[in-house]
Amino acid sequence: MANTAALRCKECSREYPVGAFNVCDFCFGPLEVVYDMDAIAQVASRERIKSGPLSLWRYADFLPADYNPNIDINAGFTPLIRSNGLAKKLGLDELWIKNDSVNPSYSFKDRVVAVATAKALELGFDTIACASTGNLACSVAAHAARAGIKAYVFIPSDLEKGKVLGAAIYNPTMIAIDGSYDDVNRLCSELADQYPWAFVNINVRPFYADGSKTLGFEVAEQLGWKAPMHAVAPSASGAMFTKIYQGLKEFEQVGIIDNVETKMHCAQARGCAPIATAYEEGRLVIRPVKPATIAKSLGIGNPADGYYALKTIEASAGSAVIAEEAEVADGIKLLAETEGIFTEGAGGVAIAGLKRLVERGEIKKNESTVVYITGNGLKTTEIVEDVVNPIHINPTVSAFEESVGLKA
């Protein structure tokens, strides 16, 4: 927190004091946190990081909130696994899987919500809130439970119960809104203006977003203090994607790692690909779409950080890739069958996107690559329920042997 200097508009560069604001009063551009990088460089070191907690808070010098054990559910510092089976299948020599599906509420959202919650308490809030159809709701409710503060979770009323069970179990105040998706958007915007709550992805969004920088920090540390040549990440709002790169660049800036030449590749599904479509059409203007993808956790049709994701692709000489809807389930199954990791739709998109990038020649055999798996498969079992296809037999040894082609 001592290293957080101000908030600044990403468009017109006007500065604001640190507080619960996310929009520039002048141009309505989004605000971001400005850090005193010289002060960070004075204190940050590999040794200091290594002696920190085994969670995202080991990077507290680079975050806009101080470590607060009272809100900590141990988000972050998830495994980075050297791939064997998948790498072989794709023809890659050095593939790494960042398995963020094993966070406490089973998605990368724990990183951003941890930082948002810590900051909300620092700013004097006693309530956190969000509008969500899935992972974000789970994480907000879990963090509020741990912190002993109130949580309001707003959901569209037509959402299936199973989708919000993972949030409801933490006993937040859950409000189902009758109306369209646009109505939910509008109401939450109005509530964020009127109530003294920290809406994690609205008025404290600048702090919230920076939690995703730790996905860059961690990968660099876990690779032995270096950046990969390629990073492949799924994208919804585009915020996580841009922050992974920012994390790598900040490490480079303060000398924790050298030479970040990572190419950032953004993966989206055909049914909701506003960022990847803009990339393919060679423009920086996002055309909002109506999400229609089975990768529900990527269903943001009007991505707040879409433009900045495109700028990240440009700055890193990366790319964007679209996974066809039918490939999403294939990607989930491929990762499960080759690596023993069960991911949700977004992970399926990342794997399908990675496969396509290799086929296109954008990722070459000998180039180190990290693919980000951001959510857990048990949340979206309906996508792959066709895998449940047991062999039915009578209860005899011979029936078993016959069914699987074995002879004793």
Place this chain on the structure above:
Amino acid sequence: MSPLKRVRFTFLDRLIKEPVIYRMGHDYNVITNIRRADVQEGVGWVILEIEGDVSEIERSLEWVRSLGVRVDPALGDLVEP
């Protein structure tokens, strides 16, 4: 003070040349205030603030939508998966 609403209009193709925001202020009792905009070939967007009675703002936005202009929250979708 009258209620304010911050929105983003996305225009495609032929609509880019239409004086939509002028007509909005002319035909409805709302004040429009453009803060940022970008127009490229085939697509353009404008972020603006609209001031007026809630019902009049909604009526004007309904008319804008009826032309085929997409209307979204100024800072992207707030509902996250």
